[in-house]
Amino acid sequence: MKVGLIIIGDEILSGKRQDKHMSTFIQLLAARGMQLDWAKYLADDPAQITEHLRQAFASGDLVISCGGIGATPDDHTRQSAAAALGAELVLHPEAKELIWQRITQMAQEQGQASPDPEAGDTLRRLQMGVFPAGAEIIPNPFNKIPGFSVGTVYFVPGFPVMAHPMMAWVLDERHADLHRTVGLQERSLIVQGAMEASLTPLMEAVEAQFAGIKVFSLPSVDHPQWGRHIELGVKGAPEQMEAAYAALKTGVLDFGAIISTEMVR
Structure with missing residues (x-):
């Protein structure tokens, strides 16, 4: 529902x-x-x-x-x-x-x-x-x-x-x-050195591989700490989170982008 x-x-x-x-x-x-x-x-x-x-x-x-x-x-x-x-x-x-x-x-x-x-x-x-x-x-x-x-x-x-x-x-x-004892979780990366359009195939691949997982992208051009960057992440059921996040992180590194930090919510 x-x-x-x-x-x-x-x-x-x-x-x-x-x-x-x-x-x-x-x-x-x-x-x-x-x-x-x-x-x-x-x-x-x-x-x-x-x-x-x-x-x-x-x-x-x-x-x-x-x-x-x-x-x-x-x-x-x-x-x-x-x-x-x-x-x-x-x-x-x-x-x-x-x-x-x-x-x-x-x-x-x-x-x-x-x-x-x-x-x-x-x-x-x-x-x-x-x-x-x-x-x-x-x-x-x-x-x-x-x-x-x-x-x-x-x-x-x-x-x-x-x-x-x-x-x-x-x-x-x-x-x-x-009600859920453990709610939906979210993990994300601060990615520098890549454009959203270039990372879109990776995002689509992660969503296709892990049913119930959503991939999100939040670009910023003037962040006081990270400057131009993309917060790229996954959210969904806890049982799929680790594998989906690992696939996303590996894809970003394989692309050659820089990961400034990682976040869990």
Whole structure:
């Protein structure tokens, strides 16, 4: 199962706010021996969100979508998820209870009388529990307002303080079977005196010989320590790493390039 991340919000694309989700999600995955396979940034555009969610539901991937699940006019994720599924939007009974608990708690903290269940503010807040029919909730330890999931696509708020523990809950409670005691590994060389194009046949040969191993190349022209160089490496399952790395290193030396240093991650 691949792992994907969707981050929704005009404020991210405009630069008003910096994305904090991807780096944290990568760390959460790495701590469980997993890795991120793809990520998308989307605007607050219902048609765009619907199309990408339709792809996510069809992919069978583990996908976490961040943002847009509130109840203000610029929040479109809940509605777009329903449209992508061809499902109705319904008030989830457990979400309703959790939101009501939060409303009551807020009233008590402010020294107010018991809240009116039919008040306009109450009804607007309850909209945050309106999910596609058949959805399951994701608990929110910060303020009780839940996220939701359909299949292996999970929807959490845009606020990092809420989203990040909810991401961890998804990985631990719904996908513990994907955790690895030893995650994917990476080894690389700092190579000088060679061009990417010249090393491409070697990279292709290593990938062809070791199924499940990916070869990567990261060129740099102005590194403060190594100057012009290529970081050339392999990443993949531990059981294939040593042989694949040895083949790559031998190929670089046979080519006549210089290896400045070696790295393990």
